[in-house]
Each structure stands twice: as C-alpha cells, then as structure tokens.
Amino acid sequence: MASSSVDPVFTIADIRAAAARNLDPKWLQYLNEGAMDLITVKANESAYDRYRIMPRILRDVAQVDPSTTVFGAKVSFPFGFSPAAMHCLAHPDGEVATSRAAAKAGIAMGLSHWATKSLEDVKQASEDLGATNPYGIQTSGATKKDEIVGLVKRASKAGYRSLLVTVDAPTIGRRLNEYRNGIDLPKGLSFPNLSVSPENFRAIVRDASTTFSDFLPWLDSVVPDDMEIWLKGIYTAEDVILAASYRCVRGVIVSNHGGRQLDGAPATFEALPDCAAAVRSLNAGRAPKDKLMLGIDGGIRRGSDIFKAIAFGADICFAGRVPIWALAYNGQAGVERALELLKDEFEMCMCLAGCKTLQDIGLDSLALVEGGAPGLIKRLSKL
C-alpha cells in the first residue's frame, strides 16, 4: 500500500509488481495468466516493442490535445477500461472504485456482466462525482437471449450508452491455472448483473451456435437507438467487413481476450493493421456520423503503446488487467494513479513526436525494428 505523500509507483509495471505482493497467488495467476502456454498473453505485450516512435523537433507542442469522443461522449484521452470480471477479487470496492477513478479521469469504462458490483452502482459512482464519462456494458454472443434483454434494459435505464458484445468466446479457452487452482468465488461476492448463482456459476450454459446473420438483426431489435453496439474480439479484415455489413454495429474492438481464449493467436497489435485498413476503406464511403469506430485491447501498458496503436489507426485503446492491478495495489487511489501515469506518458509521447492532436499521429510517427538488429529500422510512410 502507498503510505507516503509521494506515490512510490511510476509505471504500470511498478503497479503490477505491487499488486503481485498484495494478491493471493491463486488470484494473481487467474489475473495474469491466460490460455495454455501463454504465447498470446506474452505476445500482446511484446508486439509493441518492435516499433519505435520517431521524435520530431521544433514544432509548437506547448499544448497538446489528447481528447477524443467515444461511445458518444468526450473523453480526456483515447484510453478506457476493458470489461473484466470480478474487480472485487482485487479490492472490496471493486468496480465502484474503478468507476470513480474513471470518472475523475474522464475516460470510458466497460463493465463486465461478470462484475461483482451492480451496473447501477457503478454508473451512479460517476454521476455522484458530477462526471459525464461514458460507460459500456458487456455481454456475450454466447449468452442466453433473455439474459441479454434483461441486461440491456437495466443498463439503458442506468445510462449506459454502449453494449460491448464479446464475440470471441463461444467456448472458454483452456486456462490451465483455473484447472489447477479452481476458481470458486470467495464468500460474500456475487454477480449482481446476471441471473446465475455464485455457487455454480461455472455451470452456465453457453450457446456456441450464434452467427452474424441470426444474432445481429435480433440484437438490433432489442437494443435502444441511443446505445451503440460494439463487437469485442474481432481479429481479421474479413470479420470487420462482415460486422460492418450490419449497420447497427458502431464499433469493433480488436481483442483476443487478453490471451485467455486462443493461445497462438497473434498479438492484437499484430492484427491491428489489417483490421484498420478494412475500417479505413469502409469509412471512406460513410458520413462522419456513421463511421465505424476501431478499438484495441491486449498488452497495453504504457502511453507509448497507446500512441503506437493510434498511429496504426485505432480510435481508442482499452486495458483489462491494468485497473485490477491498480485496485490490488491501492484501491481507487491506485486506479487514479494508473490513469495519471498513462495519460502523462501519452501526452509526453505526443509532445516529443511533435503531434498536437490525435489527427497528427500517423504511421509516419513510427519505425519498425527490422530483424531485431540494433540501429536497423524502417520508417513507415503516411497512409
């Protein structure tokens, strides 16, 4: 726990290390690990290191503006929280503390339907602070339809303006730590946004037969117009194009569930360029208000990672583990610190790369490290 007035953590890596000291080893493994041999978990983080950011000089960067719009609301910088289950495992205030920190920082928050606080309390935590940061509620393409309908009604009433539909989990990946350790919910925790009981939540039935053509028109018919539909877990240009053929889809998130589903899938940052190219060509023929939004999550640990993803065409980056590590480190104050660090790092990158606004960040801001050879880089060209 932080005790002095100077916060002793200066990077997300520091926060992760502090969390490791505070968490039960079983829950630490549940949080940090993923499917099988963790190839994709590790690749998600290391993929960012293959690129360098090109400094630019003598430009007016006295004031950079990292703000943008997501889920229909202004946010302070292009970063938000991915929906991730059970924040109360890390801290008793759970998703409510995460929400307060998100509200104070003015960022977007996705809430898992496996959250351990009610969606109403999570949204209220932001309203109590007078904040207008946007919220998305997550469901899954494998969830029973009556469950989705109930969740959407509650979330819409509570002021959630997007539905994040997880599409990469028709079945659950082979998470070996869960097989070895078991993950029974600790006493006192429950899932107030689902109708499952905490005792036998592992027995929940998933529908792996869902397809684009049966699911999306139905979803469109039950989701109110003021709630954006985003598909989370898209990976290929083909699926971006398919998703976009359903005009109810407002955004797609390149995600591999933080490496918890298909081990061996490429890092999300490696899948981003193809997906971004598809989004760009689709958007060329669309009015600004209908543009498909592109998000990414997986392995984002620094402001420079956010910068690189924006350079490749992402509109917004998300992280799932970061707020949970931060909660385990120091509750709400820990999450506030994580957001302060990421925003400072991102603004610093913009400044030193000579980018005043997000529109200035492009592929010409990056270089690829070729073959790992020191000093050998290839500049990327502007699109």
Ligand SMILES: Cc1cc2nc3c(=O)[nH]c(=O)nc-3n(C[C@H](O)[C@H](O)[C@H](O)COP(=O)(O)O)c2cc1C
């Ligand atoms: C502990 C944990 C629980 C998660 N629970 C969910 C979930 O309930 N629904 C979901 O769509 N994704 C879930 N995810 C995946 C995240 O939404 C996100 O895709 C992933 O964490 C991004 O990778 P990162 O943790 O490296 O940022 C979970 C991830 C973690 C680490």
